[in-house]
Amino acid sequence: MASTFFNNKARAAAASSNSKPKVTDNKEQNRLAPWVEKYRPKTLDDVAAQDHTTKVLQRTLQASNLPHMLFYGPPGTGKTSTILALAKSLFGPALYRSRILELNASDERGIGIRSGCRIPRPIPVPAVQDHYLDEADSMTQDAQSALRRTMETYSRITRFCLVCNYVTRIIEPLASRCSKFRFKSLDNAAAGVRLQDIANAENLKLEDGVTDTLIRVAEGDLRRAITYLQSAARLAGTSGLAEKSSDGDEEMADAGAPGPGIITVRTIEEIAGVVPESILDDLMQAMQPKSSGSSYGAVSKVVTDLVADGWSATQLISQLYRRVVFNEAIPDIQKNKIVMAFSEMDKRLVDGSDEHLSVLDLTLRISGIMSGTKA
Structure with missing residues (x-):
């Protein structure tokens, strides 16, 4: 062990092997991704049960006059998905990551958060950069007051989108500078259609009543319902059954892939912690x-x-x-x-x-x- 460590050639070879980037297949990354991210809406048309908000945003894009925005509503109703889909429509899939800055106000609640809202890189006019500030209702009133002045200073080339659960915790001077969009809880029909689409895409076998149970235990939070569904699929896929590989050898089924078992109502209730x-x-x-x-x-x-x-x-x-x-x-x-x-x-x-x-x-x-x- 010591001789290998002090061998310059061996150390150089190890360093070069670690420095090489590991190439991962996009298909493999997509398979291992959480379903919340894997099936996140790519466009505004894919956002479920928020028709009024998406129509207004689509007309705003056509007019090329994007205001500061304030998204508020219960968790898991599509606020983050909507702003990301809007950024993709505005900047394109290739550039939106370089034009949008995501911040979480719950990490930095104090007045220092305004430093993250300054322009971190030069952007040519008339290009616009979008600042997405999640959990803005966690910010202190002093931080919100400082952010108000920052919004005014950089309004020529920057647009801010504040996302929160409780709009009453946003100070009025800050809320009055934004166009408000209320996100309502998803109705059972819209949430059921989205969950059924995910189940069909993943080739899941659902017992009668599983979709209704997911909606009931998630209490209107579609993100939670999708997470419960993925957990149930993993549980059904770890039943110890073997599958044939391409070369004829038997190998254990992947724990991340849905198994041949049927997802039952009781399985969902156990995952959600529902008392029998x-x-x-x-x-x-x-x-x-x-x-x-x-x-x-x-x-x-x-x-x-x-x-x-x-x-x-x-x-x-x-x-x-x-x-x-x-x-x-x-x-x-x-x-x-x-x-x-x-x-x-x-x-x-x-x-x-x-x-x-x-x-x-x-x-x-x-x-x-x-x-x-x-x-």
Whole structure:
């Protein structure tokens, strides 16, 4: 080992071999890419369920008068995909990477973020550079005020696109300089069509109801739904089945490629961390008012088993909320008190309270409210 290290010829050969760039097939890179990036819309026409926004942007491109823009809406609704598709239409696939500067405001929240908004390279007029600032609602008000002045200074050759989830966190002087575009949550039909197209492209076998389950557990976030689908495909592809190679030898199926197994509804629910309905049934049964004695023992046993199995308290409360609030057998006056208990418990979990004690306290309060022993 030492002789090889001190051998000048060996060291030179190793250095030259490491310096050579590794050529990777584009097809191989595309196969290994996450499906969120692999199936990201390439043009504005490919953006799903945001027809009003895409029509306005297409007319703006035709007029050659691009304003500063503010995209806001829930996560996974296509904000980033839209601005990238717009940049490709504006600059072309070959030049858009050199004309767009992507920044994440959550990394640099302070006033120093304005240094990243200065022109990093000379660009000939009338060429325009686009600055894409993600999670702009994470910036402090001082940083947003500094960015306002930067936008005015470089407005001749630069356009800014601010992307955020909460438009109310953007200061009014900054928001008034931008054209606002609201991105709504994808409806079930549009999200289902996109998920089905991805499944067909990847040759996936889906059980009936898988697409609806993906939409339900993702809660309107298409990016999350696509990630769940890819995880389920990988799980189905690692079943240990062997496939024939081109030279006749048997080799293990690639873990990244979809296997011959069928993706089931239960597989999606397990990946998403959804609590099984049977466990919720046991919990609801334990919380029912007892004719004699307290329900503490039954509730405590079910909650202890839930925590021991590793189920998320946030996910449990979300599903329990739908079970209780939409239960027509519970009077409205009791639902009002139960909703207040849910809101307090959600705040406690956000603040980092113990999940076991929080879930136990919530379920016992709900049981007391339903039995009429707790106001």
